[in-house]
Amino acid sequence: MGFSIGDIDLDKLLEEVKGLFSKQKSFVQPSTVQTPTSINEPPTESGAYKTPIHGSWHNLGGFDLGMKRYDGRTGHQGVDMSAPAGTPVYALTTGVVNKVGTDTLGGNIVGVQHSGGIWSYYAHLASARVHDGDKVDSNTIIGTVGNTGNAGNPKDPLKTQEGGRTWPHCHFGIKQNGAWVDPSKFFSIPAYDPTFAKNPGKYQKFWLSDDAKQEAEAFNMREHTSKRRAAFTRDVGKLVKLANQFYKLVSD
Numbered sequence: 001m002g003f004s005i006g007d008i009d010l011d012k013l014l015e016e017v018k019g020l021f022s023k024q025k026s027f028v029q030p031s032t033v034q035t036p037t038s039i040n041e042p043p044t045e046s047g048a049y050k051t052p053i054h055g056s057w058h059n060l061g062g063f064d065l066g067m068k069r070y071d072g073r074t075g076h077q078g079v080d081m082s083a084p085a086g087t088p089v090y091a092l093t094t095g096v097v098n099k100v101g102t103d104t105l106g107g108n109i110v111g112v113q114h115s116g117g118i119w120s121y122y123a124h125l126a127s128a129r130v131h132d133g134d135k136v137d138s139n140t141i142i143g144t145v146g147n148t149g150n151a152g153n154p155k156d157p158l159k160t161q162e163g164g165r166t167w168p169h170c171h172f173g174i175k176q177n178g179a180w181v182d183p184s185k186f187f188s189i190p191a192y193d194p195t196f197a198k199n200p201g202k203y204q205k206f207w208l209s210d211d212a213k214q215e216a217e218a219f220n221m222r223e224h225t226s227k228r229r230a231a232f233t234r235d236v237g238k239l240v241k242l243a244n245q246f247y248k249l250v251s252d
């Protein structure tokens with residue numbers, strides 16, 4: 001026999017709470033993808049650059065300084081790396097974060113200063129995962145793929161996604177001694193695929209390698225767990241309120 005208030009079955013609620021606790025305990029943290037590699041590792045040599053999205057992405061728009069834009073601007077100073085929202089974005093190579101912020105064009109952005117006058121720029125991120133002054137390398141997740149900033153501009157010809165936003169992608173740019181340069185100087189870039197660009201949504205569920213998929217899933221699982229933890233805290237708060245109400249009810 002259990003207590004109940006209205007249609008709330010407290011015994012059932014308690015079982016659910018217990019269930020949440022046991023799940024919480026048995027959860028195994030995925031590999032520490034966010035931890036930079038050992039500081040004893042030799043610094044990355046010039047040329048040891050890694051693609052910011054590891055293994056799986058489509059070219060949604062390439063580097064073209066003369067290109068006329070739908071919004072009147074000229075030039076596309078980077079490459080649009082398209083991958084499912086939430087895909088981890090890594091630093092190009094060893095460096096120090098010197099820009100983290102939000103603006104109307106880039107949305108959530110991160111900038112990293114590297115040696116040799118190289119600066120890398122990551123935009124439209126769902127969120128940034130680093131802070132100003134953080135030391136990073138090509139194993140550090142600096143953020144996740146999203147469509148913040150002008151990736152949400154309704155005039156954008158690529159606004160093919162539900163809700164009128166451009167498909168999730170990381171706009172990635174590199175400055176060398178203060179001037180934008182073609183990222184293809186640093187790592188290989190797949191050819192722009194007009195078939196993909198016409199309907200990126202069709203490809204959002206596809207991955208080019210199992211490793212990339214597993215990595216993204218492990219990362220998203222960790223995200224999911226922290227969100228769940230927040231929701232759980234809220235639920236406990238509600239439960240305490242409920243208990244107080246119940247106590248008042250029986251003691252009045």
Ligand SMILES: [Zn+2]
Nearest residue numbers: 078079080171
């Ligand atoms: Zn772009």
